[in-house]
Amino acid sequence: MLLLLLVCLIGLQYRLWFGEANLGDVQALQQEIERQRAENDLLVNRNHQLDAEVKDLKQGLEALEERARNQLGMIKEGESFFQLVPALPGKPPADSGQSRNP
Structure with a gap:
Protein backbone atom coordinates (compact mmCIF):
# COMPACT_ATOMS: atom_id res chain seq x y z
CA MET A 1 0.00 0.00 0.00
CA LEU A 2 2.82 2.37 0.91
CA LEU A 3 4.57 1.59 -2.37
CA LEU A 4 1.37 2.38 -4.32
CA LEU A 5 1.03 5.75 -2.54
CA LEU A 6 4.67 6.55 -3.23
CA VAL A 7 4.24 5.76 -6.96
CA CYS A 8 1.12 7.98 -7.09
CA LEU A 9 3.00 10.80 -5.36
CA ILE A 10 5.93 10.53 -7.79
CA GLY A 11 3.53 10.46 -10.74
CA LEU A 12 1.72 13.58 -9.53
CA GLN A 13 4.99 15.38 -8.85
CA TYR A 14 6.21 14.50 -12.34
CA ARG A 15 3.07 15.98 -13.90
CA LEU A 16 3.38 19.06 -11.70
CA TRP A 17 6.99 19.81 -12.73
CA PHE A 18 7.37 18.29 -16.20
CA GLY A 19 3.92 17.47 -17.57
CA GLU A 20 1.46 19.47 -19.59
CA ALA A 21 0.74 22.92 -18.03
CA ASN A 22 3.59 22.57 -15.52
CA LEU A 23 4.62 25.25 -13.04
CA GLY A 24 7.10 26.85 -15.46
CA ASP A 25 4.41 27.24 -18.11
CA VAL A 26 2.01 28.71 -15.58
CA GLN A 27 4.58 31.25 -14.43
CA ALA A 28 5.40 32.21 -18.03
CA LEU A 29 1.70 32.69 -18.76
CA GLN A 30 1.29 34.88 -15.67
CA GLN A 31 4.15 37.09 -16.84
CA GLU A 32 2.58 37.30 -20.30
CA ILE A 33 -0.74 38.29 -18.71
CA GLU A 34 0.94 41.07 -16.72
CA ARG A 35 2.71 42.35 -19.84
CA GLN A 36 -0.55 42.30 -21.78
CA ARG A 37 -2.36 44.16 -18.96
CA ALA A 38 0.30 46.88 -18.98
CA GLU A 39 -0.02 47.20 -22.76
CA ASN A 40 -3.81 47.33 -22.46
CA ASP A 41 -3.55 50.12 -19.88
CA LEU A 42 -1.39 52.15 -22.28
CA LEU A 43 -3.88 51.59 -25.08
CA VAL A 44 -6.81 52.56 -22.86
CA VAL A 85 16.52 77.89 -38.25
CA PRO A 86 19.37 77.03 -35.85
CA ALA A 87 22.89 77.63 -37.11
CA LEU A 88 24.94 74.61 -38.09
CA PRO A 89 27.67 73.67 -35.59
CA GLY A 90 31.03 75.15 -36.52
CA LYS A 91 29.53 77.61 -39.01
CA PRO A 92 29.27 81.33 -38.14
CA PRO A 93 25.74 82.78 -38.13
CA ALA A 94 24.55 84.26 -41.42
CA ASP A 95 24.81 88.02 -41.91
CA SER A 96 21.53 89.69 -41.01
CA GLY A 97 21.87 92.27 -43.78
CA GLN A 98 23.02 95.09 -41.53
CA SER A 99 26.48 96.51 -42.09
CA ARG A 100 28.78 96.77 -39.12
CA ASN A 101 30.81 99.87 -39.74
CA PRO A 102 32.41 101.30 -36.59
Whole structure:
Protein backbone atom coordinates (compact mmCIF):
# COMPACT_ATOMS: atom_id res chain seq x y z
CA MET A 1 0.00 0.00 0.00
CA LEU A 2 2.82 2.37 0.91
CA LEU A 3 4.57 1.59 -2.37
CA LEU A 4 1.37 2.38 -4.32
CA LEU A 5 1.03 5.75 -2.54
CA LEU A 6 4.67 6.55 -3.23
CA VAL A 7 4.24 5.76 -6.96
CA CYS A 8 1.12 7.98 -7.09
CA LEU A 9 3.00 10.80 -5.36
CA ILE A 10 5.93 10.53 -7.79
CA GLY A 11 3.53 10.46 -10.74
CA LEU A 12 1.72 13.58 -9.53
CA GLN A 13 4.99 15.38 -8.85
CA TYR A 14 6.21 14.50 -12.34
CA ARG A 15 3.07 15.98 -13.90
CA LEU A 16 3.38 19.06 -11.70
CA TRP A 17 6.99 19.81 -12.73
CA PHE A 18 7.37 18.29 -16.20
CA GLY A 19 3.92 17.47 -17.57
CA GLU A 20 1.46 19.47 -19.59
CA ALA A 21 0.74 22.92 -18.03
CA ASN A 22 3.59 22.57 -15.52
CA LEU A 23 4.62 25.25 -13.04
CA GLY A 24 7.10 26.85 -15.46
CA ASP A 25 4.41 27.24 -18.11
CA VAL A 26 2.01 28.71 -15.58
CA GLN A 27 4.58 31.25 -14.43
CA ALA A 28 5.40 32.21 -18.03
CA LEU A 29 1.70 32.69 -18.76
CA GLN A 30 1.29 34.88 -15.67
CA GLN A 31 4.15 37.09 -16.84
CA GLU A 32 2.58 37.30 -20.30
CA ILE A 33 -0.74 38.29 -18.71
CA GLU A 34 0.94 41.07 -16.72
CA ARG A 35 2.71 42.35 -19.84
CA GLN A 36 -0.55 42.30 -21.78
CA ARG A 37 -2.36 44.16 -18.96
CA ALA A 38 0.30 46.88 -18.98
CA GLU A 39 -0.02 47.20 -22.76
CA ASN A 40 -3.81 47.33 -22.46
CA ASP A 41 -3.55 50.12 -19.88
CA LEU A 42 -1.39 52.15 -22.28
CA LEU A 43 -3.88 51.59 -25.08
CA VAL A 44 -6.81 52.56 -22.86
CA ASN A 45 -5.05 55.82 -21.96
CA ARG A 46 -4.35 56.50 -25.64
CA ASN A 47 -7.99 55.81 -26.49
CA HIS A 48 -9.12 58.27 -23.81
CA GLN A 49 -6.82 60.92 -25.24
CA LEU A 50 -8.09 60.31 -28.76
CA ASP A 51 -11.69 60.38 -27.55
CA ALA A 52 -11.09 63.72 -25.84
CA GLU A 53 -9.46 65.08 -28.98
CA VAL A 54 -12.40 63.96 -31.15
CA LYS A 55 -14.87 65.61 -28.77
CA ASP A 56 -12.78 68.77 -28.78
CA LEU A 57 -12.63 68.82 -32.58
CA LYS A 58 -16.40 68.34 -32.82
CA GLN A 59 -17.23 71.09 -30.33
CA GLY A 60 -14.79 73.93 -30.93
CA LEU A 61 -12.84 75.55 -33.69
CA GLU A 62 -9.77 76.27 -31.53
CA ALA A 63 -8.58 72.66 -31.63
CA LEU A 64 -9.17 72.51 -35.38
CA GLU A 65 -7.25 75.75 -35.87
CA GLU A 66 -4.38 74.51 -33.66
CA ARG A 67 -4.15 71.28 -35.62
CA ALA A 68 -4.13 73.19 -38.93
CA ARG A 69 -1.36 75.44 -37.69
CA ASN A 70 0.86 72.73 -36.22
CA GLN A 71 0.42 69.90 -38.69
CA LEU A 72 -0.35 71.69 -41.94
CA GLY A 73 1.63 74.91 -41.40
CA MET A 74 -1.39 77.11 -42.11
CA ILE A 75 -1.55 80.75 -41.04
CA LYS A 76 -4.41 83.22 -40.77
CA GLU A 77 -4.88 85.98 -43.28
CA GLY A 78 -2.87 89.02 -42.25
CA GLU A 79 -0.45 87.05 -40.06
CA SER A 80 3.29 86.85 -40.63
CA PHE A 81 5.07 83.54 -40.31
CA PHE A 82 8.66 83.47 -39.08
CA GLN A 83 10.70 80.29 -39.06
CA LEU A 84 13.87 80.27 -36.99
CA VAL A 85 16.52 77.89 -38.25
CA PRO A 86 19.37 77.03 -35.85
CA ALA A 87 22.89 77.63 -37.11
CA LEU A 88 24.94 74.61 -38.09
CA PRO A 89 27.67 73.67 -35.59
CA GLY A 90 31.03 75.15 -36.52
CA LYS A 91 29.53 77.61 -39.01
CA PRO A 92 29.27 81.33 -38.14
CA PRO A 93 25.74 82.78 -38.13
CA ALA A 94 24.55 84.26 -41.42
CA ASP A 95 24.81 88.02 -41.91
CA SER A 96 21.53 89.69 -41.01
CA GLY A 97 21.87 92.27 -43.78
CA GLN A 98 23.02 95.09 -41.53
CA SER A 99 26.48 96.51 -42.09
CA ARG A 100 28.78 96.77 -39.12
CA ASN A 101 30.81 99.87 -39.74
CA PRO A 102 32.41 101.30 -36.59
